[in-house]
Amino acid sequence: MKIEQPVNTDLNEDLAQFEKLPPKIKELAILMNHAEKTTGPESIALRKNLPASPSTAEEAIVTRKSREIRLASRPDGKPTVENFALVEVTLAPLEVQQVLVKNRFMSVDPYMRGRMNAGKSYVPPFEVGRVLDGGAVGEVIESRAKEFKVGDVVISNCGWRESFIAAPKELHPVRREVQPLSVHLGALGMTGLTAWAGLNLINLKLSDVVFISGAAGAVGNVAGQLAKLQGCTVIGSAGSAEKVRFLLEGCGFDGAFNYKQGPVLDQLKQAAPNGIDVYFDNVGGESLEAALECLRPHGRIVACGSISGYNDEKPRPGPTNLFNMITKRLTMKGLIASDWLNRRVDFEQEVGRYYEAGKLKNHETVVKGIDHAVEAFLGLFEGTNVGKMIVDLR
Numbered sequence: 001m002k003i004e005q006p007v008n009t010d011l012n013e014d015l016a017q018f019e020k021l022p023p024k025i026k027e028l029a030i031l032m033n034h035a036e037k038t039t040g041p042e043s044i045a046l047r048k049n050l051p052a053s054p055s056t057a058e059e060a061i062v063t064r065k066s067r068e069i070r071l072a073s074r075p076d077g078k079p080t081v082e083n084f085a086l087v088e089v090t091l092a093p094l095e096v097q098q099v100l101v102k103n104r105f106m107s108v109d110p111y112m113r114g115r116m117n118a119g120k121s122y123v124p125p126f127e128v129g130r131v132l133d134g135g136a137v138g139e140v141i142e143s144r145a146k147e148f149k150v151g152d153v154v155i156s157n158c159g160w161r162e163s164f165i166a167a168p169k170e171l172h173p174v175r176r177e178v179q180p181l182s183v184h185l186g187a188l189g190m191t192g193l194t195a196w197a198g199l200n201l202i203n204l205k206l207s208d209v210v211f212i213s214g215a216a217g218a219v220g221n222v223a224g225q226l227a228k229l230q231g232c233t234v235i236g237s238a239g240s241a242e243k244v245r246f247l248l249e250g251c252g253f254d255g256a257f258n259y260k261q262g263p264v265l266d267q268l269k270q271a272a273p274n275g276i277d278v279y280f281d282n283v284g285g286e287s288l289e290a291a292l293e294c295l296r297p298h299g300r301i302v303a304c305g306s307i308s309g310y311n312d313e314k315p316r317p318g319p320t321n322l323f324n325m326i327t328k329r330l331t332m333k334g335l336i337a338s339d340w341l342n343r344r345v346d347f348e349q350e351v352g353r354y355y356e357a358g359k360l361k362n363h364e365t366v367v368k369g370i371d372h373a374v375e376a377f378l379g380l381f382e383g384t385n386v387g388k389m390i391v392d393l394r
Contacts, residue, residue, distance in 0.1 A: 001374050002072055002085035064091050067370050068131045068161035075116055078311040078381065083116065084374045087131075091165055098165050099154075100142040105182040106159035106370075106391045107135035107189070108377040109218070113310045122336055134159035136393075137174065137184045148173070155184050162370055162393055172344075178356070186388035187222050187355055187362040188348065190337055194304065195223035196347050197340040198280055199230070201333050202300035206231040209272055211291055213259075214282030214307060216243035218388040221251050223280050225360050226351070228252050232278075235271045237264065237287060239383045246386055250363065265290040275299075283308045289319040292330070301332040311381060363387025 065088060072085040094100055112134060115126045126132055136159035140152040147168035148154065154171040158164045174184045186192065198219075204210075210227045214220045215236025224234045224247065235255040236247045247256040255271040264286050268276075277299050279291035284306030291301065309316050324330065340347070354360035365385040367376040373391045380389055 001081040003087075065089075066091055066161055066163040069370065069373055070131050071116065071126045071128050073128060074118060077313045079113065079116060079378060081374050081378070086371060091163060094142055094144045094165060097145045097167060099140055099145050099148050099168060099171060100163065100165055101138040101154060101156065101158070101171070102141045102163045103136045103138035103159065103161065103393045105137050105185060106161075106373065106393060107185040107191075108159075108373065108380060108389050108391060109134065109191075110305060110307045110310060110380050112377065113381070123338075132160035133157050135185050135190055136160075137181050137189075138163075147171075153181060153184075155189065160370075160373065178352070180362075182364060182366070182388075182390045182392075183355070183362045185390060186218065186364055187360055188352060191218040191388055192222050192351050193340060193344065193347050194219045194335065194337040195226055196351055197337060197343070198223060198302040198304050198335050199226055201335055202278055202302055202331070204230055204232060204278065208277040209233045209275070210235070210278040210280060211268060211272065211276045211294070212236045212280040212282070213287040213291075214238070214305070215247055215251075215253070215256065216386055217282060217307075218385075219304060220280070220282050221247070221363055221387055222360070224251050224253050226354075227278075228254075229354060229359060235268070235276070237267070237283075243383075243386060246363070250361065259287065263290075265293055268294050278302070280304060281306070285309060285316065289321060292319055292321045292324045295324070295328060295330055297328045299328060299330050301330065303332055303334045307381070364390045366390045366392050368392045 067086060067088050070085045070087055071083065073083050075083045091100070112132070114121060115123060118125055135155065135157060137153065137155045140148050140150055140154060143149055145168045148171065153174050153176045155174055156166060156171050158166060158170070178184070178188065183189070204227060210232050212220045212224050212234065215224055216238040220236060224236055227234045234253045236253050237257055237259045238244055238247060239258065239260055241258060244256045244258050247253040257267040257271055259267070261267070268290050272294060275296040276291065276294050277296055279295060279299070280302045281288055281291065282305040285308040325332065351360065355362065364387045367390070370391065370393055376389050376391050379385060
């Protein structure tokens with residue numbers, strides 16, 4: 001990964017930006033600078049006037065410098081660190097109806113791989129040379145908008161950066177008391193919304209036998225827990241013995257198997273000898289073909305993801321048994337979480353109750369620092385995460 005030179009570090013430009021800062025922040029900045037350059041009794045006296053820990057004003061000064069991850073080049077096949085660049089930038093002073101946010105946690109997700117490619121899709125591609133974006137939860141450090149005050153916790157699509165400036169419409173408030181804050185990117189965030197929407201999409205029934213591929217991932221484990229809460233029998237596939245134990249012991253699945261230990265079809269038939277009613281597809285490929293074989297008449301498929309083929313340079317052939325869609329009268333529905341944002345309040349109320357009652361667990365793998373964000377993202381395709389992959393930016 002490239003580390004580029006800081007942007008906007010010209011002395012005159014920095015001085016011009018300093019003059020635009022609010023008076024209280026300028027005063028504190030001058031005091032801090034003087035204390036750092038002074039020694040002896042005078043330094044001690046000056047430092048007594050400084051806050052013991054970083055204040056909001058102090059953080060606002062520091063936050064003027066931010067680091068962000070940009071797309072350096074488009075990958076051929078599997079991405080590498082060379083496709084990304086870490087850049088330092090200087091943020092401009094706030095204008096009216098703008099908010100300065102310091103991100104605390106950011107999300108990396110498999111769907112972002114598709115955005116690294118050129119071409120039209122359901123979401124615009126990342127642009128070479130521009131900062132990436134994605135889910136993040138942060139804290140308001142400075143505000144010139146009536147909608148938000150300093151200290152508010154918000155989620156946004158301005159991930160892949162330490163700090164940013166946004167209009168109020170780009171931010172969604174969340175409750176600070178719901179901890180950890182990263183849960184707003186996981187079980188109570190877009191991940192959880194995706195799982196909840198997928199199950200609502202196919203009208204889950206009490207007697208359903210549900211098979212979930214990629215079940216130990218961010219969406220899969222939440223979908224399984226929600227299906228269990230609705231009284232279903234849940235079976236999951238994952239890529240290691242550790243993840244199988246996680247599904248059985250940590251998420252309450254009724255059955256689970258390691259897809260690397262043998263053909264998916266054979267293992268699914270063993271786990272569900274009487275067939276399945278619902279397939280929640282996060283993987284595609286062999287798992288989809290196995291599900292088409294095991295689905296009972298009038299079964300339903302949630303087409304949520306296809307991570308097994310995201311890094312393929314050429315499209316794979318489709319399932320050889322697609323004719324089962326006709327003979328079994330199956331239904332397959334595509335799922336894009338953003339289509340369900342108008343139901344976000346319903347989701348937050350229902351799933352929020354489960355989480356606060358301890359009935360739904362938020363599982364995550366945390367990587368520390370924006371300089372390790374690319375490593376976290378690439379790890380998704382190696383299966384290094386259990387639950388949601390989170391980057392801690394604190």
